[in-house]
Amino acid sequence: MIVHSILSHHPAHVVDAMAEFLQALGNGVRFCLAYGGEQEEFEKILFEDKIFLADPGLRGKIESQNFSCWFRAVLDWAERMNVAAEVVHFTECDHIPLRPDYWSEIKRSVCASGKDFLGKWCMDRTNTNEQFSLHYRNDPAFLAHLRALRPNGPNPIWGALANGMTFRLEAIRALCNVDLKLDCFTEILIPSTLRCLGFELGDFDEVSSVFARVRHRPEFLLSDVSDLLSQDAWCCHPFKNIRDFSSLFENVLGRRQSRAC
């Protein structure tokens, strides 16, 4: 089974609309909402499989955001609920699946790659000019963290986009056994830690086009969605305008129904 966790900070009614949309599109997928907004708003959410994340690592500047509490909370939730997860997939609230077979393609990509972890832009960043790897290659705390995991081996710096990180169960279990309370950006910390633990990492773009429409910017607009749907895109990111969510969900589900007919 694939477990899909969505990290959101949106108002409760938006979160519930998104949960309803995802359940309608991804039949048979187990969803878990991780909420990083205000506690009062969290209480208003009707969707039952929800967890509240109070960790300050989620907040603050993007360069120091650490999502490890999210991964740990979802693993705890899966164990508490006896969910037989094989693959655990994490996305942010501005990541919108557009096809009902999105999740089966995620699972197929993990199996086809033979890797323990897949991510967008997941690569060895050593000897590259990628900005975060340049920053963290001189960060004493981060380097000490890697050396503690693998004292004698090479400790390459890997990176991957936080949105879309996908783990096999063994990989996320091993990751959650490590102390990750470090002032380090998730996109570097998680892949580098996994690599030092001996897991195999891969890039979604090597094995599938499922993340072809995932980018940093510009953000997708409602007017882009009809093109994406006609091109059979699997998902899109970032889609930030929550006022357009209801129209977006109607478009996606409407297309699914017309195809079924």
Added chain:
Amino acid sequence: MLKGVVRLILGRTFSDRLFAHEITRERLRLLSKAAVAGIVGKTVFCHLCGRPLARVLPVFRRGKIELWGMHMCIAKVDFDDRNTLRFSHVLAENCEALRRHDRP
């Protein structure tokens, strides 16, 4: 209308939430270097797929070789021989040689 023209040219508008906060002096400095490299620089190619990486201008400065314009792409570098550096794409998204799913 003006916003539409800017979006057409840049692929974004300056009021985009993801872009507005990034207009800094550092970014403008990098962009001006890339503009100079775009005019008088040369194109470097990925040694894996052969496609262009960026237009760069090598500048000798303070005992280092700066490659103006290189920040426009994410590239990996290593020595090809004792005198030559070679560059390659890092991301499979940009490099046919790194992708497996769209090969016939």
